[in-house]
Amino acid sequence: MSKVIAVAGGTGSVGRTIVDELEKSSLYNTIVLARNASYGNFKASNAVTEIRKSGLEWTRVSNGYFMDYYGYPHVKTYLKPLSFVIDVKNKAAGIPGSGDDVVAFTYTADVAKFVVASLGLPKWEEITYCYGEKSSYNKILALAEQARGTKFNVTYDPVEKLNKGEVTELPSHPAIYAMAPKQVLQGIFALFGKWIINGDFDVPEDLSLNAKFPDIKTTKLSEIVGAWKGH
Numbered sequence: 001m002s003k004v005i006a007v008a009g010g011t012g013s014v015g016r017t018i019v020d021e022l023e024k025s026s027l028y029n030t031i032v033l034a035r036n037a038s039y040g041n042f043k044a045s046n047a048v049t050e051i052r053k054s055g056l057e058w059t060r061v062s063n064g065y066f067m068d069y070y071g072y073p074h075v076k077t078y079l080k081p082l083s084f085v086i087d088v089k090n091k092a093a094g095i096p097g098s099g100d101d102v103v104a105f106t107y108t109a110d111v112a113k114f115v116v117a118s119l120g121l122p123k124w125e126e127i128t129y130c131y132g133e134k135s136s137y138n139k140i141l142a143l144a145e146q147a148r149g150t151k152f153n154v155t156y157d158p159v160e161k162l163n164k165g166e167v168t169e170l171p172s173h174p175a176i177y178a179m180a181p182k183q184v185l186q187g188i189f190a191l192f193g194k195w196i197i198n199g200d201f202d203v204p205e206d207l208s209l210n211a212k213f214p215d216i217k218t219t220k221l222s223e224i225v226g227a228w229k230g231h
């Protein structure tokens with residue numbers, strides 16, 4: 001008998017990626033939890049409230065930062081474009097701190113693979129860790145410059161600047177201000193920058209699904225950023 005898996009936010013960019021992977025498996029029937037639409041036979045006004053009431057087992061996935069953004073639009077992804085730290089299209093970067101801090105980067109399709117694999121585990125922790133590749137922004141910058149065949153316009157943002165809620169404005173940022181005003185976007189990116197410097201975008205390897213499922217081969221940054229070659 002197949003198990004029923006409810007995906008909170010299953011209509012969103014990340015959720016759709018997970019639903020796509022679930023649908024490849026005959027082991028599972030998928031229910032998409034959404035506030036405004038009904039998919040399958042379940043309609044929820046609030047996914048977390050409903051999931052608690054339902055008695056379903058649940059977890060939250062911690063995967064560092066999605067690498068899709070650095071290959072967009074040349075890799076398959078449901079994420080909407082967003083240039084945080086490196087704007088590959090416009091050959092620019094505003095790097096928090098030294099650029100050498102370790103960050104876990106993961107391709108959304110690999111998160112989906114880990115999530116589907118984790119469904120077979122006997123028990124879930126409240127946080128599920130996974131990652132594609134541990135790297136740093138200086139290393140991605142080098143990959144991006146190699147792929148685009150030119151040096152980027154690079155600025156390093158010290159923590160004092162981040163503490164003021166400010167980051168270097170990248171060429172693609174003004175187009176986002178209609179949805180997220182400049183001060184809001186800068187504030188979010190400054191916070192993310194501080195998390196990077198604090199190591200909060202890294203994930204513990206020993207607790208990760210990578211350690212539990214060594215057969216899952218993850219997509220590497222050289223493939224994602226390298227998708228820019230020739231463009």
Ligand SMILES: NC(=O)c1ccc[n+]([C@@H]2O[C@H](COP(=O)([O-])OP(=O)(O)OC[C@H]3O[C@@H](n4cnc5c(N)ncnc54)[C@H](OP(=O)(O)O)[C@@H]3O)[C@@H](O)[C@H]2O)c1
Nearest residue numbers: 009010011012013014015034035036046047048064065066
């Ligand atoms: N680590 C990273 O690099 C990274 C990057 C991007 C996103 N994320 C995280 O990934 C998650 C999904 O992001 P996304 O880009 O897929 O977002 P998205 O496309 O906006 O989708 C969000 C989904 O969550 C649902 N949702 C939002 N608020 C809800 C609520 N109060 N109750 C129930 N459902 C709710 C939405 O449901 P409706 O269909 O009902 O609107 C939608 O399906 C977020 O937690 C985001 O912070 C992480």
